[in-house]
Amino acid sequence: MALTFVVIASTVVLYAIERYSIETIALGSVAAFIVIFSVFPVTKQDGAQVSAADFLAGFSNPALITVICLLIIGQGLFQTDALEGPAKAIVRMTRGRSHRAAIPILLAVAVLSAFLNNTPVVVMFLPILTAVAATVGQSPARVLMPLSFLAILGGMTTLIGSSTNLLVANYAAQHSDLKLTFFSFTPIGLIVAGTGAIYVLFLMPRLLKTRKTMAEEFQATSGKQFIAQIEITYGHPLVGVEAVSGMFPKLKDMTVRLVQRGQKPILPPFENVVLSPGDTVIVAATRTALANALARRQPLMEAESDGNVAGREPSAATPGSISLAEVVVAPASRLMGRTLPQSGFYSDTGCLVMGIQRRSRMPRMAMNDIRLEAGDVLLVAGKEDEISRLRGNRDVLLLDWSTAELPRRRYAPHALIIFACVVALAASGLVPIVSTAVAGTFAMIASGCLNVRQALRAIDSRIFMLVGASLAGAVALETTGGSTAIASAMVYVLHGASAPVMLSALFFVVMLLTNFLSNNAAAVLFTPIAINLADQIGQKPEAFVVCLIFAANSSFATPIGYQTNLIVMGPGHYRFIDFVRAGTPLALILWLTFSLVAPWYYGL
Incomplete structure (x- = not known):
C-alpha cells in the first residue's frame, strides 16, 4: 500500500x-x-x-x-x-x-x-x-x-x-x-x-x-499575399459575374489586380466588366483565401493541371487528398529567370503552383508571365507523397511546417449526419455511448470524410x-x-x-x-x-x-x-x-x- x-x-x-x-x-x-x-x-x-x-x-x-x-x-x-x-x-x-x-x-x-x-x-x-x-x-x-x-x-x-x-x-x-x-x-x-x-x-x-x-504559430501569423490566377472556363462558377463598384463580390477575400481578356489587359477600377469564358483573373490573396477557393464545393481554381473544368472534380485525386505547401526558390536554382510554363515544374514534381509571393514587389502581370527569382515563395498543391518528394528537390526548399491538407467540404453533409446520429443515440441512452462512438468512427472513414491516416493522426x-x-x-x-x-x-x-x-x-x-x-x-x-x-x-x-x-x-x-x-x-x-x-x-x-x-x- x-x-x-x-x-x-x-x-x-x-x-x-x-x-x-x-x-x-x-x-x-x-x-x-x-x-x-x-x-x-x-x-x-x-x-x-x-x-x-x-x-x-x-x-x-x-x-x-x-x-x-x-x-x-x-x-x-x-x-x-x-x-x-x-x-x-x-x-x-x-x-x-x-x-x-x-x-x-x-x-x-x-x-x-x-x-x-x-x-x-x-x-x-x-x-x-x-x-x-x-x-x-x-x-x-x-x-x-x-x-x-x-x-x-x-x-x-x-x-x-x-x-x-x-x-x-x-x-x-x-x-x-x-x-x-x-x-x-x-x-x-x-x-x-x-x-x-x-x-x-x-x-x-x-x-x-x-x-x-x-505549424499553427507560423500559419497564424502568415498574412503573406500571393499572386495567383483564376482561369475562367465554360461552367466556371464565376462566369457571368459582374463587377460592382469596381470589385467582384464573389472574390471579396481577394484583390483583383488584372483581368486578361485575350491580348487585352483590363486594369482596375473595373466598371461594367462581366467575366466570361477565356478570361484570366489575376488576384492577390492570402494562403487562407486561396485554400478556401480550392476547397469550395465548386472550386474557383484547379488543383491539378489535367484540363478539367473548374467546378468538376479532378480525375486523379479525390477532394481532400490534395495538400498545400510553401516552397522557396533556392539560390542557383534552375527555375531562376524562367516562367512557370518554361520551368516544367509541374511535369517534374506533379505539384501545381497556385500562387507566387515576392517580398520586394508585387508584379501586376499574369502569374505564368512572372520570371522566378531566388527567394520567391511558391504556394504549391499536390498529393501528400508528391509534396514529400519536394524535400529532395534542389531547386526549391520545402517549408515543412506549411504543409496542410485541403478540407473535404464535399463530404460536410455526411459528416454532420454521422455526428448528429452519434450524439442523438448517445443522448437517448438506447445504445451505449462506446458503441455509437465506434460505429461513428467507422462511418466517418467509410463515407470518405476521413482517410485512415487522418483518423490515426487524431489519436x-x-x-x-x-x-x-x-x-x-x-x-x-x-x-x-x-x-x-x-x-x-x-x-x-x-x-x-x-x-x-x-x-x-x-x-x-x-x-x-x-x-x-x-x-x-x-x-x-x-x-x-x-x-x-x-x-x-x-x-x-x-x-x-x-x-x-x-x-x-x-x-x-x-x-x-x-x-x-x-x-x-x-x-x-x-x-x-x-x-x-x-x-x-x-x-x-x-x-x-x-x-x-x-x-x-x-x-x-
Missing part, C-alpha cells in the same frame, strides 16, 4: 513539473506497478493474484475507447469544415461583441448537461466552439476547458445530470430512508454551480495559456497513456486497500467533530480523490461512509449524500478526473499543469461555497 502511494504521488508530481513527457511518466508508473506487484504478490477478493493483465486492462477500457473515437469523429467534422456555416451564423448573431460569442453557447451547455449525459453534450459543442473561436480569431484553449467544466457544473444540479448522481442516490435509497427526487438538490446545486460558473466564464480564461504547434497519445496509467493506479489502490484506508482514517480523524466540519471535511477529501480515481469510484467508496457519518452524529443523511454528489463531480484539477476533460485536452493543446492551474481554484471555490451554504440550507 505504501509503495502504491509513493508511485501515485511521484507520478502526479512528475506530471505537474512537465520535465518529462506525459507518455514516458505514464508508462513508467504502469511498469512500476507491474514490478511491485510481481515482487510483492497481492491477492484479490476472488482469490486470484493481481497480475500485469490487471494493470494493462485500462488501455482497453470502454471509456478510453469512447474518448479516442470521439476525437476521430471530431477530426472528421474539422476535415470537412462541416461547422463553418453554423459558427459564422453564431458570430453574426453576436455582432459587435464577438469576443463574447462563446458565453451563450457555454451557458446552453450547462443547461443541457443538467438533463443529458455530459459527454455527448461536450462532443456536440466542442467543434462548434472551436469553429466560433477560429472565426473571431480566438484560441480554442480559451473556451474548451470552460466547455468541459460547465458541462460538469450543469450535471451536478439534477438527479440525472451525471451517472455519479444516480449511483449515489440508488445506493442511499437501498441503505437508508433517503429518496432523492429529480430536483431534490437543484436549489443548492444552482448556488454552488452558479458560483463556479462565474469563475469559469470570467476569471478562468485569463489563467489559461494559449499553446499551439509550431492523442497523451490521453491514451494518461487514462491507461490512471486506471492502473486505481487497481493498485483498491487491491491494496489504500482507498479503504483513506476512508477509515477520515472517520477516525473526524470523530467528535461538529456536523458542518464533518460535512466540509467529507467534501474536501472526496474532492481530492475524485481527481485521481474516477468520480464513480470515489462516489461508490464514500457513499456508505457518508451515510455512516450522518448516523453517528444523529443527522439526516441528505446533506451528507448531496455533499458526496457535489464533491465527486468536482473533477477539475486533473485531465484524468473526468471524461470530458480528456476530450478537450487534445483539441485545446492543454498540458497537465493547465488543469492544475485553472481547475484547482474552481474545486476550492465549490468546496468553500458548499461549506458555507450547506449548514444554513440543511439547518445543521
Whole structure:
C-alpha cells in the first residue's frame, strides 16, 4: 500500500513539473506497478493474484475507447469544415461583441448537461466552439476547458445530470430512508454551480495559456499575399459575374489586380466588366483565401493541371487528398529567370503552383508571365507523397511546417449526419455511448470524410497513456486497500467533530480523490461512509449524500478526473499543469461555497 502511494504521488508530481513527457511518466508508473506487484504478490477478493493483465486492462477500457473515437469523429467534422456555416451564423448573431460569442453557447451547455449525459453534450459543442473561436480569431484553449467544466457544473444540479448522481442516490435509497427526487438538490446545486460558473466564464480564461504547434504559430501569423490566377472556363462558377463598384463580390477575400481578356489587359477600377469564358483573373490573396477557393464545393481554381473544368472534380485525386505547401526558390536554382510554363515544374514534381509571393514587389502581370527569382515563395498543391518528394528537390526548399491538407467540404453533409446520429443515440441512452462512438468512427472513414491516416493522426497519445496509467493506479489502490484506508482514517480523524466540519471535511477529501480515481469510484467508496457519518452524529443523511454528489463531480484539477476533460485536452493543446492551474481554484471555490451554504440550507 505504501509503495502504491509513493508511485501515485511521484507520478502526479512528475506530471505537474512537465520535465518529462506525459507518455514516458505514464508508462513508467504502469511498469512500476507491474514490478511491485510481481515482487510483492497481492491477492484479490476472488482469490486470484493481481497480475500485469490487471494493470494493462485500462488501455482497453470502454471509456478510453469512447474518448479516442470521439476525437476521430471530431477530426472528421474539422476535415470537412462541416461547422463553418453554423459558427459564422453564431458570430453574426453576436455582432459587435464577438469576443463574447462563446458565453451563450457555454451557458446552453450547462443547461443541457443538467438533463443529458455530459459527454455527448461536450462532443456536440466542442467543434462548434472551436469553429466560433477560429472565426473571431480566438484560441480554442480559451473556451474548451470552460466547455468541459460547465458541462460538469450543469450535471451536478439534477438527479440525472451525471451517472455519479444516480449511483449515489440508488445506493442511499437501498441503505437508508433517503429518496432523492429529480430536483431534490437543484436549489443548492444552482448556488454552488452558479458560483463556479462565474469563475469559469470570467476569471478562468485569463489563467489559461494559449499553446499551439509550431505549424499553427507560423500559419497564424502568415498574412503573406500571393499572386495567383483564376482561369475562367465554360461552367466556371464565376462566369457571368459582374463587377460592382469596381470589385467582384464573389472574390471579396481577394484583390483583383488584372483581368486578361485575350491580348487585352483590363486594369482596375473595373466598371461594367462581366467575366466570361477565356478570361484570366489575376488576384492577390492570402494562403487562407486561396485554400478556401480550392476547397469550395465548386472550386474557383484547379488543383491539378489535367484540363478539367473548374467546378468538376479532378480525375486523379479525390477532394481532400490534395495538400498545400510553401516552397522557396533556392539560390542557383534552375527555375531562376524562367516562367512557370518554361520551368516544367509541374511535369517534374506533379505539384501545381497556385500562387507566387515576392517580398520586394508585387508584379501586376499574369502569374505564368512572372520570371522566378531566388527567394520567391511558391504556394504549391499536390498529393501528400508528391509534396514529400519536394524535400529532395534542389531547386526549391520545402517549408515543412506549411504543409496542410485541403478540407473535404464535399463530404460536410455526411459528416454532420454521422455526428448528429452519434450524439442523438448517445443522448437517448438506447445504445451505449462506446458503441455509437465506434460505429461513428467507422462511418466517418467509410463515407470518405476521413482517410485512415487522418483518423490515426487524431489519436492523442497523451490521453491514451494518461487514462491507461490512471486506471492502473486505481487497481493498485483498491487491491491494496489504500482507498479503504483513506476512508477509515477520515472517520477516525473526524470523530467528535461538529456536523458542518464533518460535512466540509467529507467534501474536501472526496474532492481530492475524485481527481485521481474516477468520480464513480470515489462516489461508490464514500457513499456508505457518508451515510455512516450522518448516523453517528444523529443527522439526516441528505446533506451528507448531496455533499458526496457535489464533491465527486468536482473533477477539475486533473485531465484524468473526468471524461470530458480528456476530450478537450487534445483539441485545446492543454498540458497537465493547465488543469492544475485553472481547475484547482474552481474545486476550492465549490468546496468553500458548499461549506458555507450547506449548514444554513440543511439547518445543521
